[in-house]
Amino acid sequence: MTKNTITRHGEWIQIKSPVHFPLQWVNSYLFPEEEGYTLVDPGLHTEQNIQHWQETLSELGIRMTQIRRIVLTHHHPDHYGLSGWMQQQSGAEVWMSETAWKQTQFMWGEQETVSTDLPKLFARHGYPDDLQPDMHKHIQGFIMKTVPHPEVKFFKLDAPFILGGRCYEMIESHGHASGHISFYDADRGVIFCGDQVLPRISPNISYLPGQDPDPLQSYLSSLEQMATLSVVQAYPGHREPFQHFQSRAQELIKHHEVRLAHIHRLAVESDITAYDICQQTFGDRLTVHQMRFAMSEMIAHLVYLAKKGQLQVQETDGLLRYRAAN
Numbered sequence: 001m002t003k004n005t006i007t008r009h010g011e012w013i014q015i016k017s018p019v020h021f022p023l024q025w026v027n028s029y030l031f032p033e034e035e036g037y038t039l040v041d042p043g044l045h046t047e048q049n050i051q052h053w054q055e056t057l058s059e060l061g062i063r064m065t066q067i068r069r070i071v072l073t074h075h076h077p078d079h080y081g082l083s084g085w086m087q088q089q090s091g092a093e094v095w096m097s098e099t100a101w102k103q104t105q106f107m108w109g110e111q112e113t114v115s116t117d118l119p120k121l122f123a124r125h126g127y128p129d130d131l132q133p134d135m136h137k138h139i140q141g142f143i144m145k146t147v148p149h150p151e152v153k154f155f156k157l158d159a160p161f162i163l164g165g166r167c168y169e170m171i172e173s174h175g176h177a178s179g180h181i182s183f184y185d186a187d188r189g190v191i192f193c194g195d196q197v198l199p200r201i202s203p204n205i206s207y208l209p210g211q212d213p214d215p216l217q218s219y220l221s222s223l224e225q226m227a228t229l230s231v232v233q234a235y236p237g238h239r240e241p242f243q244h245f246q247s248r249a250q251e252l253i254k255h256h257e258v259r260l261a262h263i264h265r266l267a268v269e270s271d272i273t274a275y276d277i278c279q280q281t282f283g284d285r286l287t288v289h290q291m292r293f294a295m296s297e298m299i300a301h302l303v304y305l306a307k308k309g310q311l312q313v314q315e316t317d318g319l320l321r322y323r324a325a326n
Contacts, residue, residue, distance in 0.1 A: 006056065011164045013060070014235070017043030018052055019078050021289055023201075023238050026078045029192060030060075031164035036068035038163055039092070040192065041237060042082040045145045049082055064090045070150070071163070072096040073194030073237060074177035075103040077146045084148035094150035095161075097172060099179025101152050106211070108146040115139040117209045122295050124320050125302075126273030131288075138288045155181060168192075173226070175219020176203040178212055182226075189232030191245065197226055197234065199242040202255050206296030207303055216304040220256060223249045256301075263301050264324060267311055271321040274298040 005016040005025070011032065016025035029040040043049045057064060067090040070083050075096070083094050107114050118139060119132040127135070160167035161183060168183035173196050183192040195203045205219050212218055231245035242248065266272050266280060278286070278294045286294055302322050305311040311322045 015056055018048050019044055027237055036066040038069040038071055039067050040071045041073055041079040042086050044078050044081040045085050067092045070094045074180040075100040076177055077142050081146045084150040087150040094152045096152055097179035097181050098154040103178050108143050121209050124318055125299055126275030134288050173222035175205055175215050175222055189230055191231050192235045195237040197249050198236050198238055200239045204293045204297055205300045207300040214307055216300045223253050260301055264310055267322050268324040271323045273321055274302055
């Protein structure tokens with residue numbers, strides 16, 4: 001079962017941890033240390049993933065207790081979710097940025113309100129009332145895929161971090177996930193970039209109530225920074241390792257420029273909501289899971305255009321509509 005999920009890259013091992021949505025897997029990375037191993041991004045807390053890790057470690061001849069550190073690039077459940085369970089099994093330290101930890105509590109903690117607040121936000125942007133219960137249930141469904149929450153240590157971002165005996169600069173970025181950390185070795189041109197730059201798909205940029213007021217601006221700024229790095233080999237959170245890191249960062253900037261132009265054209269033709277754009281762009285084929293990300297990303301683009309003065313927003317009976325500015 002694990003033979004096609006393990007790839008050795010010199011000192012470290014890439015392991016494809018299964019997820020049940022269209023991404024199919026998240027890349028976990030295992031680094032040998034002087035004592036034991038460091039594991040980057042163990043994936044979702046599901047029975048499938050637990051079985052996957054038990055079989056993978058057995059095949060590699062590694063005991064769970066040899067996992068001494070778990071390192072998390074960001075708070076999303078397909079990266080963070082299994083960390084608490086694995087900490088319980090191994091006794092490993094869990095490391096992440098302080099900003100990312102606060103996001104886990106906002107999104108998945110006992111006091112979370114996202115499962116209620118996000119459907120309400122979607123409703124203000126045109127999402128039909130009869131679809132909201134399913135969206136609420138869907139968001140809540142991820143909570144169980146992130147518990148138990150680990151006890152965590154926070155990165156010191158102004159100091160290098162050791163992975164596999166080598167020093168990495170930590171680059172904190174935002175937009176896709178607040179407090180996202182990439183690990184960069186400038187001497188060798190190697191970067192473990194999590195989900196900030198992906199080789200074949202565009203990372204989702206979600207507007208969330210009460211969080212980053214302009215996540216698309218945050219993401220584009222981070223891409224401009226990433227595009228200046230001298231990278232020979234990139235190891236992403238999804239899909240396969242790749243070499244064209246700088247050009248891919250530029251491609252992602254262009255992708256959002258094209259999407260912004262598309263949205264602006266729609267707003268010239270008529271007043272629009274985020275739900276209108278989803279319908280005109282994707283039709284009726286999106287699942288609840290896909291619609292959650294589509295709505296959040298469309299709102300992020302509308303907010304960006306409004307802040308740039310290219311769109312005007314009007315609220316009528318609690319519904320936000322956008323039109324091209326004169």
